[in-house]
Amino acid sequence: MPIVVNLDVMLAKRKRRLGDLADAIGISIQNLSILKTGKAKAMRFSTLSAICRELDCRPGDILEYVPGDEGATARAARVVDPACGRQRRGTASSSQNKMAAVARGHSCLA
Numbered sequence: 703m704p705i706v707v708n709l710d711v712m713l714a715k716r717k718r719r720l721g722d723l724a725d726a727i728g729i730s731i732q733n734l735s736i737l738k739t740g741k742a743k744a745m746r747f748s749t750l751s752a753i754c755r756e757l758d759c760r761p762g763d764i765l766e767y768v769p770g771d772e773g774a775t776a777r778a779a780r781v782v783d784p785a786c787g788r789q790r791r792g793t794a795s796s797s798q799n800k801m802a803a804v805a806r807g808h809s810c811l812a
Contacts, residue, residue, distance in 0.1 A: 706766040709738040712757050727752035 713720060720738065724731040729749060736742050737749075750761055757763075 704768050704770070706768055707737060707740045707742070707764065708766055709734075709753070709764055712759055712763055713738075716757050716759075718757065723753070723756055726756045 713723065720734055721731050724734045727734075727749070729752075733742075737745060750764065753759075753764060754761060
């Protein structure tokens with residue numbers, strides 16, 4: 703899928719937990735988890751707006767278009783970080799690894 707959901711990255715940057723965000727926007731943690739892992743097929747604009755309001759970000763910080771990845775899933779899509787030009791792979795719910803990288807100040811995820 704050419705759309706990659708970077709919700710886990712924004713949660714790590716804002717030092718927020720998935721459960722706290724779910725409570726704040728009024729959505730179940732299960733549905734927010736489906737969205738975070740890239741398994742969701744659709745998202746309401748009201749949900750995207752609430753996420754952006756709570757995380758103080760823009761929709762482009764949450765959703766990313768990756769051309770040419772029509773057959774790939776959002777979890778396995780390769781993403782080139784514009785800041786450093788390195789490729790990273792959004793593998794199976796690696797939000798803890800991303801949070802640790804942000805905490806260490808890794809330039810590709812911060």
